[in-house]
Amino acid sequence: MMKYQHIKLLVVDDEPAIVDFLTLGLENEGFQVKTATDGLSALNIVKTYQPHICILDVMMPGMDGYEVCKLMKKVCQISIIMLTAKDEVEYRIKGLCGGADDYMMKPFSFDELLARIQARLRNQFPYLLSDLSIGPFQVDDRRKEIRFNQKVLKLSATEYELLKLFIVNHGIVLSKSTILEKVWGYDFNGEDNIVEVYIRALRDKIGDKEHKMIRTLRSTGYRLDIQ
Structure with a gap:
């Protein structure tokens, strides 16, 4: 198993099953993981936790993922992988233009997500590897x-x-x-x-x-x- 003890991830999703699934899998890989179920909580965590990567759901109550993404990029150096159930190109473009670094469709493979996290680390935080x-x-x-x-x-x-x-x-x-x-x-x-x-x-x-x-x-x- 690859060890990522010094790499901090934030999982933001309003579906408890997805949060639990991702937390278990990512912690088993060795990552430090914190979670949030809404945008405001996520922004508060980012200010003190300063995660390297955020896995961010688009559709959440209150502040949606697009707005959260823009605000996170102003707070710290962070790589954001957005998750969405919407397949239309316009939504992917909106996310990427709003500052997201990658985009994945739900449902998704955990192995593919892990590979995308590794790619973000290589591209944006190579010193961590x-x-x-x-x-x-x-x-x-x-x-x-x-x-x-x-x-x-x-x-x-x-x-x-x-x-x-x-x-x-x-x-x-x-x-x-x-x-x-x-x-x-x-x-x-x-x-x-x-x-x-x-x-x-x-x-x-x-x-x-x-x-x-x-x-x-x-x-x-x-x-x-x-x-």
Whole structure:
């Protein structure tokens, strides 16, 4: 399990079942979580709690999510993922133009929400991910070191970036083009089979002879699975 003990989330929704579901799931992932059932309470919490990410419902009694979003952005540096049951494009545009950083439809997958939270952290709070612990892996981004089963792996700079990409996105399929873009950059002009070469090297270094951790998904990409 990835540890996010130092990352603060705020869940704002007037449906108790959704609040309980998200709180349980996010706390199990290691996040600090506070909750609110209306906009005014949420704004009061933000002022003192200063969360990094807010999961904000649009349709609430009194002050709706759009107004809450605008006011939150004035109070602190925060990333807002809006939740809504409305599928029309105009509502998504309204939310994004009002300051929301991402938008999800109800009902939603918790795994997808977690992936979107991770994306927001990478984009807006990358320093919070400098120290990660997930399963047998520990990432120290300041020292550019990755430990596997408590032992520091001997990695090249590129191997480090590739393995870190897998760890941060564990459980998510990464296409070869995505890996090339994130690790080698937009302007890489070499052969794309370099990805396979580096993945083979990583498997050797973590003893993944049967490819049970770094899995190859034919015609799709690669995925890091951690039990």
